Amino acid sequence: MNLTIWQNAFTLFLSLLVEAIPFLLLGVLLSSALLLFVDEAKLLRSMPKHPFLGAIVGSLIGFLFPVCECGNVPVARRLIIQGMPPAVSIGFYWQPLRLIQW
Numbered sequence: 001m002n003l004t005i006w007q008n009a010f011t012l013f014l015s016l017l018v019e020a021i022p023f024l025l026l027g028v029l030l031s032s033a034l035l036l037f038v039d040e041a042k043l044l045r046s047m048p049k050h051p052f053l054g055a056i057v058g059s060l061i062g063f064l065f066p067v068c069e070c071g072n073v074p075v076a077r078r079l080i081i082q083g084m085p086p087a088v089s090i091g092f093y094w095q096p097l098r099l100i101q102w
Helices: 005-038 040-048 049-066 068-081 087-092 097-102
Strands: none
Touching: 005 068, 005 097, 068 087
16 A cells, blocks of 8 residues: 555544544533533423424524534533433534534
8 A cells, every 4th residue: 555645544534633622522511511500490491392493493502502513412412311302402413504604
């Protein structure tokens, strides 16, 4: 094998890793803050039970948090663990509004 191919692959791997780690850490910190500071019962009462409305609310909540897709995974997982309706958590994780975020 050509050594430059392996060097290029390793450089690409490291650049993606360095780019993703800060956002992943931000998502983990946000998930931890949800666990520690947010009252689960109050949060669950304020979320809509209808799946379509829940997806819209989850998408709007996700638009406000400054994390990328890799940081959304821990937060969406924490929301599901806390009993959030799946539509809200999935709407938070996958949002069409993410296209207009920078």
